[in-house]
Structure formats: C-alpha cells, structure tokens
Amino acid sequence: MTSPTTPTASARSRRRPAWAGRNYSLLTAAAVVTNLGSQGALVAAAFAVLETGGDGGDVGLVAAARTLPLVLFLLIGGAVADRLPRHRVMVAANALNCLSQAAFAALVLTGDPRLWQMLLLAALGGTGQAFFGPAAEGMLMSSVSGEQAGRAFAVFRMAMQGAALGGAAVGGAMVAVVGPGWVLAADAAAFAVAGALRAFLDVGHIPPRAPGGGLLADLREGWWEFSGRAWLWAVVVQFSIANAVVAAADAVYGPLVARDHLGGAGPWGLALGAFGAGTVAGAVLMTRWKPRRLLLAGTLCVFPLALPSAALAFPVPIGVLYVVMFVAGATVEVFGVSWMTALHQEIPEDKLSRVSAYDWFGSVALVPLATAAAGPAEEAFGRTAALWGCAGLVVLVTAAALCVPDVRNLRRRTTPVARGGTEHASADTERPVGGLG
Numbered sequence: 001m002t003s004p005t006t007p008t009a010s011a012r013s014r015r016r017p018a019w020a021g022r023n024y025s026l027l028t029a030a031a032v033v034t035n036l037g038s039q040g041a042l043v044a045a046a047f048a049v050l051e052t053g054g055d056g057g058d059v060g061l062v063a064a065a066r067t068l069p070l071v072l073f074l075l076i077g078g079a080v081a082d083r084l085p086r087h088r089v090m091v092a093a094n095a096l097n098c099l100s101q102a103a104f105a106a107l108v109l110t111g112d113p114r115l116w117q118m119l120l121l122a123a124l125g126g127t128g129q130a131f132f133g134p135a136a137e138g139m140l141m142s143s144v145s146g147e148q149a150g151r152a153f154a155v156f157r158m159a160m161q162g163a164a165l166g167g168a169a170v171g172g173a174m175v176a177v178v179g180p181g182w183v184l185a186a187d188a189a190a191f192a193v194a195g196a197l198r199a200f201l202d203v204g205h206i207p208p209r210a211p212g213g214g215l216l217a218d219l220r221e222g223w224w225e226f227s228g229r230a231w232l233w234a235v236v237v238q239f240s241i242a243n244a245v246v247a248a249a250d251a252v253y254g255p256l257v258a259r260d261h262l263g264g265a266g267p268w269g270l271a272l273g274a275f276g277a278g279t280v281a282g283a284v285l286m287t288r289w290k291p292r293r294l295l296l297a298g299t300l301c302v303f304p305l306a307l308p309s310a311a312l313a314f315p316v317p318i319g320v321l322y323v324v325m326f327v328a329g330a331t332v333e334v335f336g337v338s339w340m341t342a343l344h345q346e347i348p349e350d351k352l353s354r355v356s357a358y359d360w361f362g363s364v365a366l367v368p369l370a371t372a373a374a375g376p377a378e379e380a381f382g383r384t385a386a387l388w389g390c391a392g393l394v395v396l397v398t399a400a401a402l403c404v405p406d407v408r409n410l411r412r413r414t415t416p417v418a419r420g421g422t423e424h425a426s427a428d429t430e431r432p433v434g435g436l437g
Helices: 009-014 022-051 056-083 086-110 115-142 149-178 180-198 215-227 230-262 265-286 294-300 303-313 318-346 349-364 367-381 383-401 405-409
Strands: none
Touching: 022 056, 022 086, 022 115, 022 149, 022 180, 022 230, 022 265, 056 086, 056 115, 056 215, 056 230, 056 349, 056 367, 086 115, 086 180, 115 318, 115 349, 149 180, 149 265, 149 318, 215 230, 215 349, 230 265, 230 294, 230 303, 230 318, 230 349, 230 367, 230 383, 230 405, 265 318, 294 318, 294 405, 303 318, 303 383, 318 349, 367 383
C-alpha cells in the first residue's frame, strides 16, 4: 500500500501540465544533460587543437570532420529512425558519442594528440549525431499533441537552451582553469547519463509501420514529402547557407578573435553563454506568443543572426559582444519554436524522422565546406572581410526565403496532419491566436 506521504504516479502527473507526459519529461531531462556537456565540449575541442600548436585551419578541419559524417549519414539515419524503435536508435547513438568523446578526452589528458586522431574521433561523434538527430526530433514531436504543442516545444527548447547556457559558460571557464581534456571527459559522462534516460522511453503509442519497400523506398517517400512543400525546402535552403557561415564564424573565427582580442577561452565561453541566455529568453516568449503566420514571424527573426559575425569583424568590446549574442539567440529561438510547430502540424507522424533528416541534411550540408574553408578564406581575404561576408550572406538568404509565398502565408492550426496523409487542413478552421497574421 502506498504511504499517505508518498506521492503516487497519478499525483505526480497531475502536477505536470497535460502536454508534459512521461516521454516528454524523459526527453527534456536527457536533452538538458546532453547540452550541459556538449556546449562546453565545443569550446574545449577548439582550444585542444590550438594548444597542440594548431591554427585556424586545423580548428576548421576538426569542425568539418565532425560535420561531414553528419551530412553523409543523416538521410540513412532518418530512414532507420522511421523503421526501428526510435529510442533504441537514440541510445545507440549516445553510446557512440560517449565512447568517442571519452577517447578524445583520454588523448588530450594523457599525451600530445595528433591532428589525425582528433579528426577521426570528431568524425565518430558526427556519425552518432547523424542517427540521433532525426530519431530524437521524431520522438519529441510524437510525444506532444493538440493546440499546446507550440508551448511544449518552447518549454523543451527553454530547458535545452538553458542547459546550453550553463554548459558553454562553465565549459569555457573549465577550459581556462583545468584544460580542455576534463571538459571532454565531462561530455562523455553526460552522453552516458542521457542514453540511460532515453532507454526508458515508451514507443508503444507509435503504430508499427506496415511492411513495404526497403531503405531506398523510404528515402524516396521522405523526399516526396520534403520536395512537395515550398515552405519546407525554401527554409532549408536558407539555413544551408546561414548555418554554414555561422558555423565558420563560431567554430573558427570566434575562438581566434577571442584569443587575439577578447582574453581567450573564458570570455568566448561567456559569449556563447550569452547566446544561450538569449535562446532561453526567446523560448520563454514563445510559451506565450503564438504568431498566426508561423514562418513569417520566425524568418523575420533570423535577420539578427548576422549580428555576431559583424560584431566579431570589428571586433567590438566584450560587453557589447555579450549583448549582440543575447539578441541573436533570443530572435533565432523564435524561429526555432515556430519551425518545430510547423513541422509538427504539417508532417505525418510516420514520416517525421525522414523529413527531419532531409531538413537536417540541407541545414548542415555546407557546414563542413564552410568550416574547412574558413582558414584559407582568412588567409585570402583577411579575417575581417571573411566575417563581414558571413554577416552579409545571412541577410541575403533570409531575404530570399521571404520571397516564397508559402513561407509568408503558412498559418497555425490546432490539429496536425493525420498519419499517412499529405493534405493540408484549411487555415480557416484555426482559432485566431494573434501575432503577425
């Protein structure tokens, strides 16, 4: 018999909002743990390369090595995640990330790591992420329903970005105090804990897929879903360029500017933390604000993403950089929540991971090229010109996305597309929710 002083599962569930079920809670907790470790590890990896005598080109190569397998395996990862139980795919990917980061940490702590070793381990981490990302996105979207989906995504992202804020700030400080190796070791431990949490996810609510074609058929079906929606491919093309230049600025030029002008790893970690604080603020806003034209509001809020590159180009004083990073984080989070809500309401559940894979693929496809080219671009044009180029490209591609009518006109609905369907429900059935519409 349950003790009168011991809360039952039913009582605990009553203390949570109706949309925060068991799977949602587990996914949120695991994302918090993962982001605490991974954000600090990004700073640690860059400074591990620099401490071994590497230059900006070497930092870019390691960043590219992490992203290249992500590009190569994402589509396969999406098809696998729609075919196998998604939580098993997520746990296996977390295990690979844990082992690769543990090996990276051991190399840095015990000796003089070679560039090829860091490239290999970064590539293994990217491979894990290629299988994890589509499975995680599909699992999260299938864990919420109804008109509160947007709020659920905002709270999830608020928790995730809050952890990223703490991870980046603490990670940067730890790199400065104890060195990058221990930060990488903490990231490996975080992957282990997150994988254990995700092992308890329940996929019983997801209907089994009917037997059908093989992997290529799954990929074709996902492509038809993706290419048939102008708003979807237009925004993915936009972010294929925007993400690439922002990655080059953050992964390569940012640490170099910090080393030369801002005081090193600690201030740069705090700058990344300010971006994280902005994303938390943006997520808090989106728990209340429900713009009727989802993608119009979100895309307009992408323009400030150009500000950090411009600030590094000067470079501005570190206090000004913190403000710029905060603003960019807050506005881009408005896009992030709007984008997840649009995918949730428009894409059938049984195709979520495959469509997410095409989304991720387009969004990161150019990142390896951009990060690898960052060093040569700096030598050819100078760091300042390269950073201004990054800022200009963000503005240009965002303006181009707004020229697509479906991006401007996609409206919020309260019910997602049915399983297996591709039709769009009429926006006339939605309840007015305010915003830019």
